[in-house]
Amino acid sequence: MPTYDIVSKVDIQTLDNAINAATKEITTRFDFRDSKTEIELDKKALVVHILTENEMRVTAIEDVVRSRLIKQKIDPSCMDFGKQQYASGNMVRKDISIKQGIDKDSSRKIAKIIKDSGLKVQAQIMDDQLRVSGKKIDDLQQSMSVLRGADVGIPLQFQNMKS
Numbered sequence: 379m380p381t382y383d384i385v386s387k388v389d390i391q392t393l394d395n396a397i398n399a400a401t402k403e404i405t406t407r408f409d410f411r412d413s414k415t416e417i418e419l420d421k422k423a424l425v426v427h428i429l430t431e432n433e434m435r436v437t438a439i440e441d442v443v444r445s446r447l448i449k450q451k452i453d454p455s456c457m458d459f460g461k462q463q464y465a466s467g468n469m470v471r472k473d474i475s476i477k478q479g480i481d482k483d484s485s486r487k488i489a490k491i492i493k494d495s496g497l498k499v500q501a502q503i504m505d506d507q508l509r510v511s512g513k514k515i516d517d518l519q520q521s522m523s524v525l526r527g528a529d530v531g532i533p534l535q536f537q538n539m540k541s
Contacts, residue, residue, distance in 0.1 A: 380515045382539040384488060384508040384525070386480050386532045388456050390421055393476065396450040397426060400443045410435065414469070417443070424476040426457075429469055436462060436472050443474070453533030477532060479506030484532055488525065495524045515541055
């Protein structure tokens with residue numbers, strides 16, 4: 379029986395390249411000259427730490443990071459922007475966490491979308507991914523196109539297509 383897996387993963391090396399490119403762009407921008415701005419990626423916790431002087435610069439950094447992720451072909455919806463915190467002095471800190479895997483609510487939503495599509499396929503929830511199986515490969519490909527058109531809130535990748 380043909381199957382494929384639905385996952386939501388971010389390549390850490392590509393993410394690191396995007397953050398390094400964003401850091402390089404920030405250091406060369408005129409409006410960030412002589413500012414104490416730091417952008418750092420914690421690869422183990424998958425958190426981007428931003429430390430700068432005011433809120434306006436934080437939003438500018440977020441925009442640069444978003445644009446660099448898009449250029450590296452990473453969906454920016456994988457980022458979870460936390461709240462701004464005031465660090466020592468007049469510094470502002472913000473942590474952006476990167477979402478990996480599909481949580482239970484999203485997996486139920488994806489399974490419901492597949493079920494409501496009327497295709498003859500079944501979706502199984504397996505930890506942080508979904509396995510979709512059906513009798514025909516054409517039905518599986520149609521379910522992929524249905525999910526590409528649906529707004530789930532997280533980036534989806536399709537892997538392990540087996541016939």
